[in-house]
Amino acid sequence: MATISSAGIGSGLQVESIITQLVALEKNPLKTLTAKATLVQNQISAIGTIHSEFSALADAAKAMMSPTAWSARTASSSNTAAATVTATATANATSISLDVDSLAKPQSVTSPTLPAGGLVGAGTLVLRTGSWAAGVFTPGGASSDITITAEATDTVASLAAKINSANSGVVATAFNDGTSDRLLLQSKVTGTSSGFRLQVTTDADSVATDNAGLSRLSFDPAAGAFGMATAGLPVQYGSNANARINGMAVTSQTNTLTNNIPGVTIVLSATTTTNYGLVNEALAPVTVAVREDVTPAVKSVQAFVTAYNTLAASLADGTKYDSATKTAAIFQGDSTVVGMQNxxxxxxxxxxxxxxxxxxxxxxxxxxxxxxxxxDTTKLSTAANNGTELQKLFTANNSNPLTDGFAKKFYALATGVLATGGLVTNKANALQKVLNNNGTEQTRVNDRAAAVEARLRKQYTALDTQMAGLNALNAYVAQQVTTWNKSTA
Structure with missing residues (x-):
């Protein structure tokens, strides 16, 4: 007997069409489930956006709770060529008069001229840092002698390199004026305590004070006017900065005043006093002012408003109903999201x-x-300049969520709805559960439809087999009848 290869061949019925339509009926619930899944996926995405916007609101509120948002200062100088000023949040608003009498300077000396590229002479130099006063050198408390050995082959340049490699606090420079070499020495920092002395302890010619050989590079005025202490050579001793704040004298080893007014740093760059210390002294004071800077406070309030509006817009868009198109948004009527709005x-x-x-x-x-x-930025700026009243409106801690400052209120709200068990977190979890159940139900429908299809194909295959047998029997009977009719004719 021939094998049935396709349902309906034996019976002559449109079995494939029948099965397809019956299976389609079984899958009909998928339309509703798929539409529901799409809606829930959109809701999950929207809740994710709302989560991010609540987080941004929390960040904006937290930034307003920081003291630095309300304690900014701006500092100004009426003569920035002479003095510049900066202020930290600890500085009080003030205005002072500043006279710059003298600037702090490093010690610097220069050697006599030496032949260009010539040798400086062999021997030993001893460098020590300290301070000079009335021609007397006082070594620094933590100072120690630094010995530099000059070889017979050393030039000004090579000796300068040896001094610099000693890291003594003195910078050596080989200088050529076009015809001759000189050794320039300068302390790395300013102030009276930044001075130095350079002694020649041994010289190739056995005389350390004859202004010949290595002694030409000595600087020790107390020992005599030779070397770099030779009369006529430029010498600058280290000096402190001297200034007057509101007429009161202040001094500093550097040109930066940091400890005179809490939170205020003044950098001196030029003198304002003419003929300082003389009878014809003339003053040209600089006005230094420190004021409260409300700009950061205003910006933090603006950032809060922006974060709030972004969140409010998302909640409004998600819960609205368009009467013109009779279309409801994805959270229209949702008690949780509407509750957030309220x-x-x-x-x-x-x-x-x-x-x-x-x-x-x-x-x-x-x-x-x-x-x-x-x-209203005008009204906000007025409030920002009203002492600390605007800050209190946002940051007051009354231990009462009903009357606390608004930054504290909104921070507590935003962090609360985002926490485990909070409204946003619970809503997101609930939607994910609905989506998971929807997926399970779609799988169940597909499995049921597949089972129905398998059963129908089995039943119609059996029917085809039976119908094929009956058709064969019918053909045989018809043949026999035809044969019988012929034999009786």
């Missing part, structure tokens, strides 16, 4: 205690009909 709006209308201002509207932050906030 909590935010109620918090905007609450009060804060402990400040001259109680409501956000008092400082120019107004809620509009669409739920967004507008900012």
């Amino acid at each position: 909590v935010l709006r109620n918090m905007l209308g609450s009060i804060s205690a402990g400040s001259a201002y109680q409501r956000l509207a008092d400082v120019g932050i107004q809620r509009q009909l669409d739920g967004s906030l507008t900012l």
Whole structure:
């Protein structure tokens, strides 16, 4: 007997069409499930956006709670060529008069001229740092002798390199004026305590004070006017900066004043006093001012308003109903998301205690009909310049969530809804569970449809087999009848 290779061949029925339509009926619930899955996926995405926006609101509120958001200072100088000023948050607002009498300088000396490229002479140099006063050298407390050995082959350049490699606090420079070489020495820092002495302890000619050989590079005025202490050679001793703040004398080893006014640093760059210390002394004071800088505070409030508006817009878009198109948004009527909106709006209308201002509207932050906030920058700037009252409105800690500052309120709200068990987290988890169940149900429908298809194919295959046998029997009977009719004709 021939094998049935396709359902319907034996019976003559449109079996494939019948099976396809019956299986399609079994899969019909997938349309609803797929549509639901798409909606839930969109809701999960929207909740993710809302999560991020609550997080941004928390960040903005937290930034407002930082003292640095309210303690910025700006400093100015009426003569920046003579003095510049910076101030930290610890500085109090003030205005002072500054006279720059003299600048701090390093010690510097220069050697007599030596033949260009010539040898300096062999021997030993001893360098020590300290201070000079009335021609007397006093070694520094932590100072130690640094010995530099000059070889017979040393030039000014090679000796300068040896001095620099000793890291003694003195910088050596080989200088050529076009015809001759000189050795220039300068202390690395300024101030009276940055001085140095350079002694020749041994010289190839056995005389360390004859202004010949290596002794030409000595600087020891107390021992005599030879070497770099020779009369006529330029010498600058280390000196401190001298200034007057509101007429009171101050001094500094450097040209930076840091400890005179808490939180204020003044860098001196030019003198303002003419003929300092003389009878014809003339003053040209610099006015140094430190003021509160409200710019960061205003920016932090603006950042809070922006973060709030972004979140409010997402909540409004997700819960709206378009009457013109009769289309509901993905969270329209959702009690959780609508609840978030209500909590935010109620918090905007609450009060804060402990400040001259109680409501956000008092400082120019107004809620509009669409739920967004507008900012009156003029009103906000006025509040920002009203001492610490604006800061108190946002940061007051009354140990009461109903009257705490608004930054504290919104930070607590945002972190709360994002925490485990919070509204946003719970909503996201619930939606994911719905999506997972939907996937399970779709699998169940597909499995059931597959089982139905398998059963139908089995049944129609059996029917085809039976119909094929009956057709064969019918053909045989018909043949026999034909044969019988012929034999009786």
